[in-house]
Amino acid sequence: MASAQHPVERALANGQTRIDFQTAPQRYRHWKLKIDGDVATLFMDVDEKGALFEGYELKLNSYDLGVDIELADALERLRFEHPQVHVVVLRSAKPRVFCAGANIRMLAGSTHAHKVNFCKFTNETRNGIEDLSEHSGLQTICAINGTAAGGGYELALAADYIMLVDDGSSSVALPELPLLAVLPGTGGLTRVADKRKVRRDHADFFCTTEEGVKGKRAVEWRLVDEVVPGSKFDETVAARAKEFAARSRRGAVGQGIALTPLTRSFAENAVEYGSLSVAFDRTGRIATITLRGPSAPPPPQSADAMVALGAEFWPLKLARELDDAILHIRLNEFDVAAIVFKSSGDPAEVLAYDEFLDGNKDHWLTREISHLWKRVLKRVDLTSRSLVTLIEPGSCFAGTLAELPLASDRSYMFLGRRDGDNKPPAAMALTAANFEAYPMSNGITRLASRFLADPTAVEAAKSERGKMLDAERAEKLGLVTFALDDIDWDDEVRVFLEERASFSPDGLTGLEANLRFAGPETMESKIFARLTTWQNWIFQRPNAVGEEGALKRYGTGQQPVFDTRRV
């Protein structure tokens, strides 16, 4: 999973050489998606033998990244393939256990880099569940028929409504601290405090009690919404699903579209997609992602024509490919220091697609595509690699694609033409989408974050919507970091990228995680700032991961030995 220089201690199962984020329902090993009218049920039924890596089994519906990749896939399909669904019920297909959380042996044997990125992906998936409810009107009920411990309860916390069977033994629990000396880091602490708004001393009690809380107290303390006797559980869940479905804002829409498999080919130093290429410079530790403009302009004539294009519709296709490329780099290519975004195509054609989306923005499919782009761009923001956009002659960073330079730590724009090259000078353009469609996890747009000091700069940029902005103009508007001409370009860019690769990878991760998120914090951004960062710290501490630490000693019968200093 890592590069050649850094062999992992654990091999991927079945001789796989990389983690694949693409799957489809017919290949699921851990989930079953059942659809009945406007209610979908997503059954968690983890295959013990279906672990992503060798060396552990996924007992008691515990999960690893492979299980979560399937969940994320199922959620995307609910969005795009099943627009008639109004409610999703999350439940277990196993008796007396909902989910035991992240697999402990997997965690104990993972590299720090995998642990951190596994948690990030699961967090994104849980945020996606909330996004599904808030923006797609697809509400989630979690029906807990047994023990929901650790990551199991954290999954439940992402739902709109939590039901717990009242059988005298089933409970919800966050036993990470007492059992493993780590945190409920997949949103657990943040959602308990900020979403469920559990009183802090109750939360303290709850999170330090291995066996968790059940029955009436679970409701009183706001940990679940309802407890239901076992004999009435199924019927009550069905009744709640009907109630929620009736209230859904999703409305009646047409048929969904099929999320057909991505066209991809992997080579030693490249990945080729339909609308996007990734090239790896191993020496420079750079991954260059080149996005291509629409291959079949102009946009379709109508929303129906868009639906007919399905997953081949360029904005959807590109978003899915970019998402896959980013995840591939995150989890399989740890040595990449910087991701360089480039593009090729006609910016006017990209603008036309943004206009098409904007003109059809009440259509369910354009809405889903916009929200997909929003989530993919958030994924970019949260990727711990230096992000750089090079806006060169022949590029098409317009509208939605202009979010990439805005998401980057720096951007360079080429001034004029390249000597001996007949490509048109670089142009950048903004559309309505840049001013509202794609908020970051801090709740505001990239332009608002960028111009925190001067909101009039946002207005100035707005007044240039739809115009082709050359490098001089884009620099003046503050949209790019540096505009450079042919004389300086190659050297400046090269020196910058070399310098970036020379810095401490950890230092850059911390720096970028701070500078990218100026302004407000939201529950979502708190998960990645406050919670995740404390968890990452703990994932480095001997009390958790040392030879005598709790994570290593779990299940061995030996007690962990702690350094007793409070830091």
Added chain:
Amino acid sequence: MASAQHPVERALANGQTRIDFQTAPQRYRHWKLKIDGDVATLFMDVDEKGALFEGYELKLNSYDLGVDIELADALERLRFEHPQVHVVVLRSAKPRVFCAGANIRMLAGSTHAHKVNFCKFTNETRNGIEDLSEHSGLQTICAINGTAAGGGYELALAADYIMLVDDGSSSVALPELPLLAVLPGTGGLTRVADKRKVRRDHADFFCTTEEGVKGKRAVEWRLVDEVVPGSKFDETVAARAKEFAARSRRGAVGQGIALTPLTRSFAENAVEYGSLSVAFDRTGRIATITLRGPSAPPPPQSADAMVALGAEFWPLKLARELDDAILHIRLNEFDVAAIVFKSSGDPAEVLAYDEFLDGNKDHWLTREISHLWKRVLKRVDLTSRSLVTLIEPGSCFAGTLAELPLASDRSYMFLGRRDGDNKPPAAMALTAANFEAYPMSNGITRLASRFLADPTAVEAAKSERGKMLDAERAEKLGLVTFALDDIDWDDEVRVFLEERASFSPDGLTGLEANLRFAGPETMESKIFARLTTWQNWIFQRPNAVGEEGALKRYGTGQQPVFDTRRV
């Protein structure tokens, strides 16, 4: 500095056995406070030989905790001893250097626990500078006459106005990442992004450029407010000081009061203060802080009488003692797992003092005392030990002191009388202060944070202001975690404290840092959540602190060797 089980690698200078947070201007080795009418100048003039620990010298106005203890002391004295001062100018007494930041050799040789707590204290001091401006009307100008690097520029960032000499070489810089592979963690990244609102790509450039930024670009990029030619520097600084002084909201007030030395005595397992005792249970890893109610009730007859009492005025005395006790535990007693707050006294007398403060709330001294309590209570919130309040018969957790159970991770209240004890049953009481005077670093009160789910619970508590609440009532209002009678008390409390001491110290630190701060985030809370936590992670990473890491290798002539994986 740490407990006997954990000898530190480095000895305190001059044979000291603990870090002392008490000092006074006549003992300063690193700062000179000069007062001229309504303008104070605080000259940084670090004594190279005056390091807190053995083994390094404080060259180029670099600092360690000892330097910052003096700065924090000077700021308190400006508040209480010099109420006529309207402006503070921070500047260096050394030529061509403002401040080189935290001493690198000190950092490289410190334990993780010391590094983390050193940074926390310096952060609190810088937040205090902003509090001084916002709440005491005492504005700060930082006059940078040379290089302000790293922590030096971070100190400047805490000021209201930053002036930089324009001499072709003087610059502001945050070279931590390129030089040392760590972050500008004393608020630097957060203040650049959220206070100075520097555009994120400019901030990225700035924070990855060793030599920093100077001259016109420093102003254009919002890093400083003004650049001034060397020949006009002193006169311009003086002019700005006059302008700021004229605008100050501090107004003309009477004479200050003397912050006389605290009465303290240290024994092996105890510290005794005038109004407060600390007792250490080394086996149980518990520090019990017992606060005593007013020793000379009732409150003074008038504000003048309060001024005449000076530092002996009970609320002021107790706040200073509590602050010192908390800092002593934080930096000298790392093995303490839990701080238990107890109190003794008559809650009605405590209420009378709160009423006195409220009745004189426009007086400069009561205002300063309230803001001191606010800062001390924030220090409590940010202390990485489990916080527990035991509200027992004979205790006086009323008004301001009731913030301690509200700041605690859990509180236990004794129901009824203790068998064979004639102390009055435990009572708790709230005053106006609990509803506004003491916001946490997240910007809202402890009661608002506690009742995030149900703001009507805050109103219900408010309607009981001034009443003595017995355990049953306090529990019903949600003010305490558990009310227990004589039969259960001893066992429940003992089991809880034993359990707490058995958990991973790091896990608890992370857990508490999440559960204590439900609700909004502010720039101040982002410093401790996002920034500090990333820095703590980096302080554990081999790329910074390993034998081949940048912090260890700095100044050796050897380049650091990095693990190139991005996590």
